[in-house]
Amino acid sequence: MTTRDPDKTRHDLLEAAFQEIWEVGFRAASLDRILKSTGVTKGALYHHFKNKTELGYAVVDEVIAGWIQERWVQPLGREGDAVDVIKDTVRTASQSAVHDDMMAKGCPLNNLAQEMSPIDEGFRSRIETVFLRWMGAFTRVLKRGQEEGAVRTDLDAEHIAQFVVAALEGVVGMVKNNPKVEFAAGHLEVLFLFLDTMRTPAAQAA
């Protein structure tokens, strides 16, 4: 009857699963709802994925990882003053966040980490991989800033990077409980204050 397209079927399932998981979490995610929203049948789903867990793993590996890559890793790789690049990236991301309703739904990566990391090693290790790539992007731009004399060298770039990611997730998490724009803006303001203290005195003058 209809023409077959296994790649599209698989892609549709991943995208729908991503949305469903983003909205209600992995354990509460219903395969029946995913199937209903895609028009795919259960037979097709279990042809492409061994079980619900493997579908979840694929969402982390393929959808969420790509998401972090284009929203954070690539922008953080741009040229220019290191601290400015970070602040610009955060600003851009926070604008996309409003558009994606992230204020209410939270960060898809962190949501999954909070729910699944303590109870499923498969999720935990996959999520860790994505976090490490994200933190790596911060570490690289900070180290470059240190080499260029824009960022203080008395601080460990890797630790700063880890803290910045933690603080960002913390801010997103707080906003989830109280989704007011000015609330989020106030938090980011303080984060920017912190980032400015990372500059060398020479860079601050400029």
Add this chain to the structure above:
Amino acid sequence: MTTRDPDKTRHDLLEAAFQEIWEVGFRAASLDRILKSTGVTKGALYHHFKNKTELGYAVVDEVIAGWIQERWVQPLGREGDAVDVIKDTVRTASQSAVHDDMMAKGCPLNNLAQEMSPIDEGFRSRIETVFLRWMGAFTRVLKRGQEEGAVRTDLDAEHIAQFVVAALEGVVGMVKNNPKVEFAAGHLEVLFLFLDTMRTPAAQAA
């Protein structure tokens, strides 16, 4: 047969529900497991609580709120240099955290916020109340520090307080994905670095 003690029954249910929710989240929390762990029957549970949701609300109002109170609000009310009080409180809390297996299970308040705030206004508003009390304790000590000349006055104490809570929750959340002690220590180190930048130049010299 056995003597009755409704207060104890209710208290046992709340405590067991708190643990169950802490471990698997509210929606995955099983009433049958809670009943099994307490030895209370379903009839008794539904005598004390209207339904599962009301049990969850009571856990926030009575168990979790008290938890935050004694771990954060009271210690932050102590006398002494404001920044030192904050750092000491964080240190003490992080030690309790290791003891309570919080590295693996996360912060019970934030876990619930992440899971329930976007989908249940009853949870959201109750959780917000606790967060506001927690942040209020930070705000008070910071404002006191400002009055005493120990904390910079060019910064808004309330915004700082909100960011510190967000950052703390962010750190706990990250550790949940990678529960290594040195990982957590590195994060807190950077947070302390930030807290030190809150001091006035005069206070830094001392």
Add this chain to the structure above:
DNA sequence: GCGAACATACATACTGGTTGGTATGTTAAT
């Protein structure tokens, strides 16, 4: 002081709904 009347505090068995997963088919592509 004693017992009927009533309310509180439980206990047990069950129900309807949802879940992930599977067994068994059928159809389209190579």
Add this chain to the structure above:
DNA sequence: ATTAACATACCAACCAGTATGTATGTTCGC
């Protein structure tokens, strides 16, 4: 003709919630 790609019907497990019954405490008339 073979196999990948689906489709359908069904199942056992678990879930929150309820109907119904029982035992313990308390109140109050007398």
